[in-house]
Amino acid sequence: MTTLHDQSRITLSPDQVSAELDGEAVVLNLRDGVYFGLNAVGTRVWALLKEAPRSVEELRRAILDEYAVGLEDFDRDLRALLAALEEHGLIEVGQ
8 A cells, every 4th residue: 555645646546437326425446346435525535536636635625625624633534535445446646
């Protein structure tokens, strides 16, 4: 797994498809057929990545502008989400 830095560039894997259902995203890894569900904030992160590749810092700023969440808690949660998405082959992390 890649170490995430604020400037790490996150892109969606070409081996995935996603859909939004009732405000939450479901992502399918086309290589192994495993689905991954995202809550509302995770869905917003996913939507930002569908628009364009973004750095961890860009994602953090965008979410903090939209949601009333604490910086430290959100930063930890964002990094955990990105690590899980990478582990499941749904994103690619560039340095």
